[in-house]
Amino acid sequence: MIEIQELQKSFGDFRAVDGVSFSVQPGEVLGFLGPNGAGKSTTMRMITGFLTPSGGAVKVAGTDVGIDPIAAKRRIGYLPEGAPLYPDMTPRTLLEFIAEVRGVPASERKARIEKVVAQVHISGVLDQRIDTLSKGFKRRVGLAQAIVHDPEILILDEPTDGLDPNQKHEVRQLIEEMSQDKVIILSTHILEEVEAVCSRAIIIARGKVVYDGTPQELKERSPSGRLDEVFREITTAAAPALG
Amino acid sequence: MKSTTTILKRELRGYFTTPVAYVFIVIFLLLTGILTFYMGGFFEREQADLAPFFFFHPWLYLILVPAISMRLWAEERKTGTIELLLTLPISTGQAVVGKFLAAWAFTAAALVATFPIWITVNFLGDPDNGVILAAYVGSLLMAGGYLAIGSCISAMTNNQVIAFVVSLVGCLLFILAGLPAVLDFFTGWAPQAVIDTVSSFSFMTHFNSISKGVIDLRDVIFYASLIGCFLLANTLILDAKKAE
Numbered sequence: 001m002i003e004i005q006e007l008q009k010s011f012g013d014f015r016a017v018d019g020v021s022f023s024v025q026p027g028e029v030l031g032f033l034g035p036n037g038a039g040k041s042t043t044m045r046m047i048t049g050f051l052t053p054s055g056g057a058v059k060v061a062g063t064d065v066g067i068d069p070i071a072a073k074r075r076i077g078y079l080p081e082g083a084p085l086y087p088d089m090t091p092r093t094l095l096e097f098i099a100e101v102r103g104v105p106a107s108e109r110k111a112r113i114e115k116v117v118a119q120v121h122i123s124g125v126l127d128q129r130i131d132t133l134s135k136g137f138k139r140r141v142g143l144a145q146a147i148v149h150d151p152e153i154l155i156l157d158e159p160t161d162g163l164d165p166n167q168k169h170e171v172r173q174l175i176e177e178m179s180q181d182k183v184i185i186l187s188t189h190i191l192e193e194v195e196a197v198c199s200r201a202i203i204i205a206r207g208k209v210v211y212d213g214t215p216q217e218l219k220e221r222s223p224s225g226r227l228d229e230v231f232r233e234i235t236t237a238a239a240p241a242l243g
Numbered sequence: 244m245k246s247t248t249t250i251l252k253r254e255l256r257g258y259f260t261t262p263v264a265y266v267f268i269v270i271f272l273l274l275t276g277i278l279t280f281y282m283g284g285f286f287e288r289e290q291a292d293l294a295p296f297f298f299f300h301p302w303l304y305l306i307l308v309p310a311i312s313m314r315l316w317a318e319e320r321k322t323g324t325i326e327l328l329l330t331l332p333i334s335t336g337q338a339v340v341g342k343f344l345a346a347w348a349f350t351a352a353a354l355v356a357t358f359p360i361w362i363t364v365n366f367l368g369d370p371d372n373g374v375i376l377a378a379y380v381g382s383l384l385m386a387g388g389y390l391a392i393g394s395c396i397s398a399m400t401n402n403q404v405i406a407f408v409v410s411l412v413g414c415l416l417f418i419l420a421g422l423p424a425v426l427d428f429f430t431g432w433a434p435q436a437v438i439d440t441v442s443s444f445s446f447m448t449h450f451n452s453i454s455k456g457v458i459d460l461r462d463v464i465f466y467a468s469l470i471g472c473f474l475l476a477n478t479l480i481l482d483a484k485k486a487e
Binding site for chain 2 (some may be wrong): 054070071073080089103145160190
């Protein structure tokens, strides 16, 4: 469904993403892990067509994002990092706008919006300006706009960032519900989250894939069975020697 | 086309859900009023036309249009919503045109709101309304030119102040291109053809003839191609920034 081959991105002299390759099939929930600045968001931005790769290719359902970006983008739902939203709109007008641009037929729009509003629990703030909403609500509106057109592919950059534990739990449940027939890629800093919702984990450090396997296997690598220890080991082992 | 319209509608609604629209229209009406009646000598001329009204438009737009265009892309970059917009299944060009048309429609609304002055001049005398209509069309075309330049410049930065100042200077060059200040720089050493070319880029030259009631196809083509070129550049800049 998603095929990524030797993806590269340089900003000046800095190699943000350095030869990342993997593919994801429907039903998989792929957790993207890695320290800050490892290249997680940059990789997601290339999959969604926001950044043009310096090298390599991204194929979404057989369509090369570089060759036919519009066809590729149509299949994707995307929550960008920090959930940017138009501050002067309300969740309702924003969802109507996104549903329209993303080609949800006019007759189904209302029902689709009602459904996602219920899924992410934002019915109480539907007509408030987005800039007056709390961080948690903004994140959920961002999630709602990513799923309003029922995409086959969902790319979520830190979907639970800024949510309280209950909200995190809800979002994880939502992801699990949707995972059966979709490809979901999400990035996170929370290791337990990967264990809770992901069927596969990829760890990126300094622009390279340093681990690709199930969260279970990852855990078994550590003698103490603690994910954070393995994570630290894997992401610092590849570091160039200091001095 | 449909996506462009959707973008246009969202943008246009954005003007009216924030104070931007109201502040802009009020200031625009206030300034046109002051300039026309006090500096243009609307009554003292004792002529039934709107020449003193249209005379100030190139200068008024110089300040006000960059204030509209500065936010077009710089604000999207600042708030990060550009990532939301450009990952929608639309082309960059559709986003550029949609946003531009919304801004243009908005300036058209501000221009339409000046209709009391048209009523006034019809009440006081017997003006040539064909000339007035042509001048309105010319003014709108000129506003489109300013907007396209401003939109293009706004795409280069995430700082609205920079976008405003650079757009103002950019538009000023297009105004001055027909004035001695710029032309004198070329006379004496450059061939006449160069001077003519420079002066043919002037907003003033192309606006003056329209505001006298003559809609010359060449003037329309000038503004249309100017808008087209700057919007194309705008699209290319956005695409280049993706690959940066």
